[in-house]
Amino acid sequence: MSHHVTAIDINLLPRDPFFATPLGQVLRWALSAGRYIVIFTELIVIVSFAARFTMDRQLTDLNREIQQKKSVVLSYGELEKRVRDTQSKLANYQSLEQNTNLAEVFEKLSTVTPTAVTLNRLGITSSTVTIDGVAPSQSVFNMLIINLQLSPNFSAVTVSKVESAEKNVPGLVFTLSAQTKQADKLEAKKQPPEPVDPTTEKL
Structure with a gap:
């Protein structure tokens, strides 16, 4: 003949009537579900921190690349300045040569x-x-x-x-x-x- 064993839980602590009030129910919900919200918030903070670390690393690399390209651009600016100086000198030489030719033409014209x-x-x-x-x-x-x-x-x-x-x-x-x-x-x-x-x- 089989015997069925039944487990009975007996709570000898009296139920606090405070938890039956609306404020008590809110507090009970905060103690039960609120911890999950806290955990979720902490996860968001951790993910944000990791993302911020990644973004700082990318920003550092981007600033380094900008500095390198800036150096290249500045070198091109120096080259452009040299080219313009050379063009200015050539223009002065051409103007001087042209003035010399005009003086020669005037002298030859005066002889005829x-x-x-x-x-x-x-x-x-x-x-x-x-x-x-x-x-x-x-x-x-x-x-x-x-x-x-x-x-x-x-x-x-x-x-x-x-x-x-x-x-x-x-x-x-x-x-x-x-x-x-x-x-x-x-x-x-x-x-x-x-x-x-x-x-x-x-x-």
Whole structure:
């Protein structure tokens, strides 16, 4: 014959009536479920601390990379400064060379211009010369044109205007232009070399 054993729990402590009140029920809930909230909060704090540590490490690496790239950029800035200084020096050299060429052109022009010619305006560049002036006679004007054409320093002489001067001023008022020897050299450099026919080459 089998016997059934029944376990009976007897709580001899009296039940506190405080826990039957609303405040007591809230306190009971805080003691039971609140500990899980505390544990969850602590987990969040630990995860946040770990994430902050990772972010600080990434921020340190990023700052180090920025400093390296900043050094590279600063080195490029120094190189750019040197390039600009070199360009400025080249511009000064070119300006000085151009001024020297203009002085040479003016000197060569004065040797072919008759003394009787009056120059009202003279324009000189590295490639052309433009003259506005007055010649006292047709023969003096013709001498100026011939001198320019015969000079090895000028070419392509063009007369754009020639007319009688005012009544009180005898002679001819003229405007002419000519290319300088410098322009001819530049034009020759631009022209490509003529092709060579291989059949005409001598063996």
